[in-house]
Amino acid sequence: MSAGGSRWTAEQVLALAPDAASRKAGAKLAAPGPWSGTGAGRGAVWGQCKGSGSRPYQTVVDVAGGGAPGYRCSCPSRKFPCKHALGLLLLWSEGPGAVPEAPDSVPEWADSWLGGRRRRAEGREAAARDGERAAAPADPEAARRRAEQRAARIAAGATELEQRLEDLLRGGLAGAEQSGYAVWDEMARRMVDAQAPGLAARVRELGAIPGSGAGWPSRLLEECALLHLLDRGFLGIDGLPEPLAATVRARVGITVEAAEVLADREAVVRDHWLVLGQHDTEEGKLTVRRIWLYGARSGRPALLLSFGAAGRAPELTLPVGSSVDADLAYYPGAQALRAALGERHAAPEPGGAPPGVGVHDALASYAAALCGDPWLDGWPVVLTDVVPVPVGEGWQLADAEGDSALPVVVTAGTRSRMWQLAAVSGGGPVTVFGECGPRGFTPYTTWSDTAIPLTAAGTGGGAE
Known part of the structure; x- marks a missing residue:
């Protein structure tokens, strides 16, 4: 038996890379030369890599099920995973001839770290199983009062925002280009003060539209209309159906804890979830990772969000193209998509192409x-x-008969992805995963013999 039930493919390993430089450096280390003492077993891969110092770097990767892959390396790199972990995993992906199975020969330095990591994971799982009690507030009445006070502050902020939108439209959109970004930034700070981070984020997006290219007044008007709709939705939330009200609360920034979502055991969906794609974006001081899944039995899509601060990659990583036997629970809303990841019952296994x-x-x-x-x-x-x-200047994805086509969103990142997709397709039809949005389709993954993440130029994890 291999380290994690089955060895990952090279594409699955490279999907873990935090950036393009790490992908390139890791690929250079995917050779036996610099490695010694390599082995795999008990859900882990380990080895020692010769570096510039007198002592080789000790590298171990936990690839077992029940948690995100974990990495430890004695090198000074601040990247997770570092190039040594990537190189070791790439070597492991080549088969037992490159990294032998040695479940009874785990070195002490690797075994010690693995034991501590897995004890902590067991503690987190125990806490998650007790999520219903943890999610319950110690003082329900005090929690209710805090929620009412926050709702009142958000309502005041939404009312002020409505007035500012009216002033903008009354003065004409043409003046938005001359007023600069400071006006929007100040408005966004007011929404943060009102405890409405969702409204603040949308206001900041508005500020980037003026002067963004041909047609910006139309785009600004469209986004103002959507923001107005969200304001009115929150101000009239008591009259909305509960699923739509939950969507509005989420959009203005009122979050629900994952433990609370997972506490409803009847709402938990266990399935074999195919990992469709992964994409990182920089949003303020956070790196936001989006991982899309597809339930093989349920046929439902799901979106997992994970966050990393101060330039660190988010911890949650699932190899693109793999299949994960796991529990998921969907956050409340009119359109169930975002989900919380619960218990994983096995390590990721290779998955096939999804239905499309x-x-x-x-x-x-x-x-x-x-x-x-x-x-x-x-x-x-x-x-x-x-x-x-x-x-x-752009691309389309046309059906094989040529009767219809989807425009592809035009960015530097999608252009490089489309050239990669064109090379894979060779002019023939392909299967592509991505997002349909108001500006068109954004591709993330295609399938040949295995899943192939489409990466933007200069990136390794999908961030643009």
Whole structure:
């Protein structure tokens, strides 16, 4: 038996890289030369890599199920995983001839770290199983009063924001370009003071639109309309159906703890979840990781969010293309998509290509999702039998018959992904995972013999 039930593919390993430089450096270390004492077993891979110092770097990776992969290396790198961990995993992916199975020969330095990590994981799982009690507030009445006070502050902020939007429209959108970003930044700070981080984020996005290129007044008006709709939704939240009210609360920034979501055992969905894609973005001082899943039995999509601070990659990583036997619970909302990851019952295994739809059905699913959540930036879709076609300065994904096509969102990142996709397709139809959004389709993954993450130029983990 291998370290984690089955050895990962090279593509799955490279999907873990925090950036393009780490991918390149890790690939250079995916050779037996610099390594000694390598082995795999008991859910781990270990080895010693010769570096610039007198002592080799001790590297161990926990690839067992029940938690995110863990890494320890004695090198001074601040990246997780470092190039040595990536190189070791790439070597391991080549088979027992490169890294032998040695479950009874785990070195003391690796065994000690693995034991401590797994004891901590068991403690977290025990806490998660006791989530219902942990999620309950010690003083329900005090919690209710705090929630009411926050709702009142957000309502005051939404009312002020409505007045500012009215002033903007009354004065004309043309003046927004001359007023600069300071006006929007000050408005966003007011929303933070009102404890509405979701409104603050949308205001900051508004500030980036003026002067962003041809057609910016139309885009600004569209986003103002959506912000107005969110304001009015919160101010009239008592009259909304509960699923839509939950969506509005989430959009303004009122969050629900994962423990509370997982505490409802009847709402937990156990499935074999195929990992469709992973994408990192820099949002303020946070790195936000999005991981999309597809339930093999339930047929439901799911989105996991993970966060890393101060330039650190988020801890949660699932190899793209793998299948994970795990529990998920969806956050409340009119359109169930975001989920909390619960217990994992086995290590990730290689998964096949997911079922997909054509262009027309993809648009229909996005339209249906918008009915429940008008503020959706994107909806996960797997397109089958589409051909990447360059059109002018951009790209389209056309169905094999050429009857319909989806425009691809134009950014530097998507351009590089589309050239990669075109190389994989060779001019023929392919299966592509991505998001349908108001500006078009954003691709993240394609399938050949295995899943192939489409990476933007200069990135390794999908961040642009």
